[in-house]
Amino acid sequence: MAEGVLVLAGTPIGDPRDAPPRLVSWLGQADVVAAEDTRRLHRLADQLEVSPRGRVLSYHEHNERARTPELVDRLTAGESVLLVTDAGMPSVSDPGYRLVTAAITAGARVTCVPGPSAVLMALAVSGLPTDRFCFEGFLPRKPGERARHLRTLATEPRTMVFFEAPHRLAEMLTALAEAFGPDRPAAVCRELTKTYEEIRRGGLAELADWAVEGARGEITVVVAGARGASVALEDVLPEVLSRAASGERLKDVCAQIASATGLSKKSLYDAAVAAR
Numbered sequence: 001m002a003e004g005v006l007v008l009a010g011t012p013i014g015d016p017r018d019a020p021p022r023l024v025s026w027l028g029q030a031d032v033v034a035a036e037d038t039r040r041l042h043r044l045a046d047q048l049e050v051s052p053r054g055r056v057l058s059y060h061e062h063n064e065r066a067r068t069p070e071l072v073d074r075l076t077a078g079e080s081v082l083l084v085t086d087a088g089m090p091s092v093s094d095p096g097y098r099l100v101t102a103a104i105t106a107g108a109r110v111t112c113v114p115g116p117s118a119v120l121m122a123l124a125v126s127g128l129p130t131d132r133f134c135f136e137g138f139l140p141r142k143p144g145e146r147a148r149h150l151r152t153l154a155t156e157p158r159t160m161v162f163f164e165a166p167h168r169l170a171e172m173l174t175a176l177a178e179a180f181g182p183d184r185p186a187a188v189c190r191e192l193t194k195t196y197e198e199i200r201r202g203g204l205a206e207l208a209d210w211a212v213e214g215a216r217g218e219i220t221v222v223v224a225g226a227r228g229a230s231v232a233l234e235d236v237l238p239e240v241l242s243r244a245a246s247g248e249r250l251k252d253v254c255a256q257i258a259s260a261t262g263l264s265k266k267s268l269y270d271a272a273v274a275a276r
Contacts (some may be wrong), residue, residue: 003077010115014193030082034059123219126187150179173208191217
């Protein structure tokens with residue numbers, strides 16, 4: 001029996017000319033093409049002047065649980081399955097992770113066609129440190145959950161990359177400014193590689209004021225990490241106490257936050273014990 005293969009293929013985040021040549025090749029040879037939006041996939045194929053050889057199926061967040069077994073069956077039967085999402089790399093804030101894990105469990109080969117990435121492009125043009133970074137994707141929509149999550153990131157020393165919907169951008173930037181401080185450097189990258197590409201750089205509060213008037217298109221936000229010297233002990237003490245109360249070992253929490261902020265581990269520990 002032939003070996004089935006799952007191919008995760010990056011697609012253009014805007015300009016179709018950024019499509020990797022191997023994407024064109026796989027569109028013309030895969031037995032099955034699983035697409036987040038089949039209409040957008042056909043438009044892209046027309047722009048690339050290629051016709052999918054195999055059957056085109058929808059694969060999105062609302063049907064991936066039900067469709068994954070069918071695709072795995074095709075893989076175990078020796079077929080090739082090409083997975084594409086609307087823009088960028090499948091499984092990165094897009095459908096794909098469920099199918100990848102199921103394919104691996106079934107013993108199928110999984111490979112990738114690298115392509116455009118909004119995360120890496122935004123990071124590169126942001127003007128912020130790129131030596132260490134973390135990808136946070138979309139923040140929780142509910143204000144309380146979002147605030148709690150941002151508190152855990154307030155002392156994160158790495159540059160952070162987020163996705164956000166345009167109609168929630170001003171609210172998101174305001175929440176970031178409240179959690180990280182109004183002057184924390186950031187960049188809002190809009191419509192990357194498209195006709196109206198725009199990169200706005202500045203402090204979080206400044207960017208939040210700008211976003212109130214409305215922003216359109218696909219949004220990627222890059223935020224500088226915390227600088228240890230600018231973090232006061234009283235700023236991180238609530239996080240220390242909260243994590244300790246949830247079951248983490250106090251000494252471990254103090255060591256981690258001290259490493260991230262440059263604060264004294266002993267001072268953190270003593271303050272936490274006193275606050276208890």
